Each structure stands twice: as structure tokens, then as C-alpha cells.
Amino acid sequence: MGSGSRFALQKWRATHLADDPLDSPERRAPARAPRAETVRITNREKVYWPALGLTKGDLIDDDRAVSPLLLPHLRDRPVHLRRFPDGIEGKSFFHKHAPAHTPDGVRTVRLARSDAEQSIEHYVCDDLRSLLYLVNLGSIDLHPWGSTVLSPETPDRLIFNLDPVAAGFAATVRVARELGKRLRGIGLQPVLKTSGSRGLHLVISLQPSYSYEQIGMFAEAVARLVVRDLKEIATIERSPARRGNRVYIDTLQNRRGQTVVPPYVVRPVRAASVSVPLDWDELDVSLPPSSFPFTEVLERFQLRGDLAAPLCEQAEDIAPAIEAIVRSLGGGDGTP
DNA sequence: GTGGACG
């Protein structure tokens, strides 16, 4: 690591960590004094990743260290947990209802279900204490919504999930490049990241102006155009059997109540990898997405900075992009 | 991993 990046890290720490990372002054009553970290962590020694010998304590330590990078992608969002109380090879379950015994200090929000028949109390992970509490429950990857509690029905994230299935990573890279090019061509700036599993994600930060349904339709239309150009290697076919060896461009995550794996979250996979943002010029066949176990992410941050920061810094107006897509679909270039 | 229900 060069001194330049060391300096960048220090500067970043100074602005992001401050004295009390638990406090978020613009939205909270001023604290009298920084509060001690009071979350009780249990079973630190339990092995979560047997192949690597990594424990729950290792995960907790990593989440604490990476929290300034991760929390901005969780803040104000309903979050679903996926819990692995006995590590990645044990039983797991999703958990979305925040029970009545949820401690004070872990925010929850009651939202109507999509059918409006009932409402559900959701967790919201706004700060380090909440993060550690939720991870102590056995959560490995947290799954935030693509919209915030401020306007739950209008997403501020647009996600394309490229799943290689049997297509291989080289084809996935080609599809990602093409999709990225097309999105930039209609004025959007997608952030590229590994899924932490096998695939790649392209994520766009949106002004929350459209419904999930509208955003989902837009995403599918874009995916359709990419498939038109790359028929041999890309598909939006939902049935796995009919995908063949093509990369699946999954746009179904742009739906209410669906979730989007955020940058910097650890995945419950053997390699203990993280969903890591990439520079577009890093995108290469030689970069398998299982790269970057959580043990290497801070080091990578020191070299590359926070490549996901744009997602939290600027929200894009998608209206011109929608118009452009409508034009190209209606433009009579062969699509019935 | 943990609280609540059951016996």
C-alpha cells in the first residue's frame, strides 16, 4: 500500500468514522455522550466457514470494521435477515418480522404488506449497534429493500443481476459490458459489483419517482434489448431449463418486497466472499467473482477507495432513460 | 440463536 492510499484511508476515516460512529446527527436527537457499545456478542468461537476456519467472531469483527462502508447501503431501508445460526453449512432461514422483544435502539418500521391486508414490522439497520445485533442473531448477509422507509413504494435502486448459471464467467463479463454500455448510452451510470457468489450486479441509484412496477418494466425492457444483441449468451428466460448455457439477466429483483444484496455484505458461501464494487476497467475474465473474501476487503478498500460511494451520493433521474427505451422499442427496428 | 409454547 502506498502512502497516498494510506493518507486517503486516514482522511476517509476522519470524515466517516468521527468520534462516535453510532451517532447520525442529522436525524437523531443529540446524544449526551457517545454511548458504549452494548451489544452482547454470543458464540464468538462458533465456526461459520469450516473450510476457511472462520468464526462468527471473525464475521462480527469484519462487519464492525467495514460498517462505515456498508451502513450507508442499509440506512433507512427495511431489511430482511437470512440467518445461519450454525454457520453456512447448517440450517438457514429468512427472517423479516421484527418481534416484539427487539431491543430499543434497533429501529423497526411497520409497513403494509403489498396486499394491504396486514402490516409487518420490519427491521431497519441504521447504525453499528443494530448491525451487530442483527449479525449476532446469526445473520450473514442482510437483504435491504430497493426503497427506503421514506417512500417504500418507489424504489431508489435499480438492479440487474447477471447469473452465469452454466454460462461461465467469460460470457457474464461480456453481458455485463454490453449492459453497462447500453445503460450509459441512455444516460445512466451503473455501478458494477460482484454478487459475492457467482454473478455480477449492475446497480443504479434512482430518484424515487416511479413505482416498482414501472422500474421493473423498464429493467426488463433494457434486458430485452441486450438479449437481442447477444442472443447466443444472454437470456431473460425464467425457466432454468430453457436458459441453456446463457447468462440469465434477472430483473425480477426490482419488485416490492424483493431485496438487493448491498455492496460490502458478506455472503454465506465457502469462500466467505463479499459483494465487492468493481471499477469497470477491472472487469475481466481473470477476475472470478468469488474473489475478495471478507478478510481482504479492507485492504482492497485501501487500494481502490469506495467504488460504491456514488450510489449514496447521487440519485439519477431515470425519466430520459425511460423515454429513450420507449423510443427504441417503438422505433420499429424489428421487435414485433 | 433465541424466545415462547408445551409437557
Added chain:
DNA sequence: CGTCCACAACGCTGG
């Protein structure tokens, strides 16, 4: 007190 159990959910598609 020891055990057992729950811990999401929804529209779409293919069969």
C-alpha cells in the same frame, strides 16, 4: 426445567 418449534412470501410460469 428440558425440548421443540418457528423464524418469508408472492406473482408468474410451466406442467
Added chain:
DNA sequence: CCAGCG
């Protein structure tokens, strides 16, 4: 109608 899918 049910099962699989994400």
C-alpha cells in the same frame, strides 16, 4: 391446480 423460481 400445483410446483418451481427468484
